[in-house]
Every structure is written in C-alpha cells, then in structure tokens.
Amino acid sequence: MFHQNMKNPRFQNSYLIFYVHSFYIIGVISIILIFGSLAECKVSSSSKLNNFDYTAINCRKHSAILTEFDAVGDGKTLNTKAFNSAITKLSQYANDGGSLLIVPPGKWLTGSFNLTNHFTLFIQKGAVILASQSQDEADWPQLPILPSYGRGREKNEPVGRSSSLIFGTNLTDVIITGNNGTIDGQGSVWWEKFKNDQLKITRPYLIELMYSDQIQISNLNLINSPNWFVHPIYSSNIIVNGLTIRAPVDVPNTDGINPDSSTNVRIEDNYIESGDDCIAIKSGWNEYGIKFGKPSQHIIIRRLTCISPKSAMIALGSEMSGGIEDVRVEDLTAINTEAAVRIKSAVGRGGFVKDIFVKGMNLNTMKSVFSMTGSYADHSDSKFDPKAALPNVTGINFRDVTAKNVTIAGELKGISNDPFTGICISNATIEMFVNKDADKVKLPWNCTDVSGVTSNVVPKPCELLPEKKVDCSFPNDKLPIENVQFKTCSI
Incomplete structure (x- = not known):
C-alpha cells in the first residue's frame, strides 16, 4: 500500500x-x-585535561576547571571572584555526589575564599595558588575572635583576625589535595608588619577549617604562610598527609600543622621546615579555653621530618586550657631543631596534658631532647585565676630514642605546687655535644617539680626520674581515624 x-x-x-x-x-x-x-558539561566534565587518578576519602561526581570561570593564571590577575564563583556554582552538587574544582598549571593570584560541603579542591602539579599581598579587607575579610582564645593572638585588645587564605566553617566532607601543587602564602609583607608592630589584627593562616567534620589535606607544597599553615579548629575526623611545608626558619609563628580543640586526627608522612613548631597541638587559652571546654584528643602523628632551629618538632600547648589527651606519636626525625616533643603550660592555663605516648625518635643536632615547662606565661589577659587554674600534666611516655649532638638531654620544669607526674622514659641513647672551648660544661639534665621513672637511658637522668626496669607504655589499639581508607578516584 x-x-x-x-x-x-x-x-x-x-x-x-x-x-x-x-x-x-x-x-x-x-x-x-x-x-x-x-x-x-560546564560543571561536570574535565575534558580539557588529561585523565588522571588521585586518592581521597571520597570521590566526586561533578567537576570543573578554574579557567571555566574566567580565571587567569598569570600571577598578576586577581582571581578571588573566579574561585568564589566556581565554588558557589559547584555547591549545588553537594547532595548529588559532590564536586571537585581543578586548579590547572599556572599562577593563580587570589584573596581569601571559602570552601563548601562535599567538595574537593585539587591543585595540579605546576599550579600555584598565590595569596594576595594586599592588606585590604576585601582580600582578607575580618573574622570574629575565636571563643576559646578570647582575643586575636597577636594583639592585647579583643580585636578580630584575618580570614585564612582557604577557609571553611560548619562543613562536612572537604578535601584539599593535589599532585604536588603549591599554595604560596606570600607572607613577607605580613612578617615585616608583624615585626614592626604595625598590624591591627591577627595575621591570616594559610588554611583554616572550623566546626567541620571529615577533612583531608594532602599531597601539596605549602610555603610562606603569613602565620600558621594548617589550622583545623573545633573539628573532627581529620587526615593531614603528604605535605611539604616550608617557611624561613627565622620567622615566628609559622607553625606547620596545628590541630586545635579537635578530635580523631591523623597526621602522617609530612616534611616541615619552620620558624616555629612543626606541629603544635592546642585547645584554647586560659579562662576562655577552660570555659569553651573542648579538648584536643585521639591524635596520631607518624613519620614526620622536622627542621626548626628555634622551636619544637611537636609542641603540646602552650594554649592547652581545654585539655590535650591521648596523643600517639611514632617514627619521628628532627634535624637542627630546638626540642623534640615539648610540653608548654603555665599557671592560669588550667586544663590538662595527659596520656601522651611517643615511640621512635631519631634526632640530630638538638638543643634539648626532653622539654617540659610550667612557666610559659603568655596570657590572653589578666582575668585568669592564678590559684585555681593550674594545669594537670601527667602520663607522659617516651621510648626508643636516638639522639646525637645534643646540648641538653632533658629540661623538665614543673610548677612548685603543681608538679608534672607520671613521666616515663625508656631506651634512650643521647650523645651530648662537647664544646671544648666552653668555660663550664652544662649538666645534661635539669629537673624540678617532676616525678616519674626511667629505664636504660644514657646519660643518666636526674634523681627525680629514678631507674626502674620498665618499657614505657604505647597503646596497641587503633584510633577510629586509622581505619579510614583512601579511595582511588578518576578524573
């Protein structure tokens, strides 16, 4: 038909x-x-880049490239708007498999920008995020003071603080990673103003995440932060690994990694050169930290290499008024560093430092191996209670230590009416530096207001730490954060 x-x-x-x-x-x-x-495809395909894999706690369904949002990687054009536009656009996929923003090779100048939920910032090899050196509030918005600190750390008045370069608050599942891309804080202008007391508010950190959960920061080069490099605060379930962190060794307060009033933290395989502590665990300052009452706890630190001639490889405090407990540290290397693991506290701090376990330190050229002080008296204000706010430092364990070219084996100074107790040091061999031109040889140990035991320690410790056959404790159980496995994600 x-x-x-x-x-x-x-x-x-x-x-x-x-x-x-x-x-x-x-x-x-x-x-x-x-x-x-x-x-x-504008926000779901990375077809302009070659395919690659990376590891992360979570993979993402959607992705975009920074250049799709009119960013220019010439090191001169300000890209704050591009970063914010990209992250705002990608935030709509938080409940649909999450999103990833790729920063491709180039130099991407920017002011502070905020992250979002279920989000990955991926910085490719050859990419450099450059912090703006402008002091304008448009580039560095002012934030309120931290409730556990009571004021900006660098001013005596209760003024604010600058937002970090990369910032986030009240987030879930946020990742900052790459394949050895770089974040450059360009901190020299801030360092100079700090040195000359020209700053009105606290210098910005490089990365700060607040009140957040499920955080990964990994496989990046971080350099020249204006202040601390990595600062998770009031947060939980944090992994920081594979970072190379560098700052000039003569610039103060350029701490590497500072978990603060945070719990369930895993810090592994990091290399840090700093003008301050390579890692500092904190939990608030004096009466403000006591009132806020959020400890740093359940923290594991492994395979750290540190260079810090003026400070410590790992510091506990000095702001520890909310408490620090259950910290497990192993397989550490320090070179040309002032102290290995240092406890810093003072009358007025309150809080506690307890159940600290350190195993396996290889140290070379140190001022001191074991360092504790109860007189680190830098206070937020004069409102602290000098009678009631006494710190409780107890249960501090060190084992399997090898050190060479050391000036002081141990400098352990508690508080006269509040001694540090439960100190244990076992299997430690310390080779002292001998200055043939010195008029007076320093004693290898200096101990006051402490108590504990030692076993197989050379040179012989002070009388307050008598010899007893013992292996100092180290937990056999696993922290929950150790069970978190990385996934292989493909772009």
Missing part, C-alpha cells in the same frame, strides 16, 4: 510536508539536547 500511495501526487506532497515538519521538530529537539548537554 505504501509503494502504491507514493505514486499518487497528493500523497507525495503530504508526505513531503510531513517529512520536512518532522525533520524540523527532530532538529529543534536535537539542538535543545545538545545545548542542554553542553551547559551541564
């Missing part, structure tokens, strides 16, 4: 009209589908 009707001129015309009309409709539909698909 079809072939017969095709011979009819009227049918031929009708069929031609139907065919053209159908083709037009199909064409319109195709155009809609094509442009709709392209619009979706």
